Amino acid sequence: MDPVYETDKKVKRKKVKGKKYRSEEKKNMISGYLYIAPFFIIFAIIGLYPALFSLYLAFQKWNGLSSMMFVGLDNFKVVLTDPLFWKSVYNTIIIGLMGTAPQLVIGIILAFLLNLSFLRFRNFFRVTIFMPYITSMVAVALIFSVLFSNHESSLANYTLSLFGLDPVNWGASEWGTKFAISVMVFWRWVGYNTIIYLAGIQSISNDLYEAATIDGANKFQQLLYITIPLLKPFITLTVFFSTVGALQLFSEPTVFLGTTAFTRDEAMTVVMYLYRDAFRLQSFGTASATAVILLFIIVIFATINTLLTSGYGRKKKGVSNG
Structure with missing residues (x-):
């Protein structure tokens, strides 16, 4: 071949x-x-x-029916010079802080308790604490309309009377409305964050807790020096999602205030302001400009919170040569 x-x-x-x-x-x-x-x-x-x-x-003037007209940055000027917009930003930040910051702290504590080996009926408690997250908003509205009723016999006002405090008009007062909505946000989302933290805790080796117990560390010290540091990625994740969710708050205020939600400014959030412009005033240009501004606000706050949570800016260990 x-x-x-x-x-x-x-x-x-x-x-x-x-x-x-x-x-x-x-x-x-x-x-x-x-x-x-x-x-x-x-x-x-x-x-x-x-x-x-x-x-x-965002750069057009449009009511949804007529032809669009280019207006440049006029929509942004209208929004940024509107006192109600800045009031909505203030309300969003305050309600967000009051509703989300406590749930992150309480969520870690609840997750730690639900992971204890000697706790009985752990699965029942885990399911129960997650139930508010999947509860219908209609049911939530009914529950909180009773809890925070303006009547003196409502549960919230009755609790205040036990401490010698005067009843609060929850549906009309500035801080009463904010507090009631914050409690609603806390009640609905604390279980969601607890389950995430619980998943993170279960990924931590039990050997660390056993070694800490042998060294004489109590449960609080184990939570502070073992659980929380090792939950850092999960905390960063929940802080990011909570920040984004808090700045997009819409359902809770509208459900709690009902038909008067868009006519009052005690709990007007940025998304409610946006919705009012678009679907009540038929000003889709300013509503879109508000959406763009909200996007920048979310990016700024989410970045700051994520960097703070992840320990950005800490001094590096070691001695400098200088």
């Missing part, structure tokens, strides 16, 4: 195998893209397109 012929034959076989391999690789790649295509198509339709259209509307 001619050696040259054999060499050419081997080269041709390698080329054929290479083409088949590339063909299979291309088929697998196309198949993979087809599997994930529905998500990106749906995201483009109901997520990306509305976001880009809202950005476009």
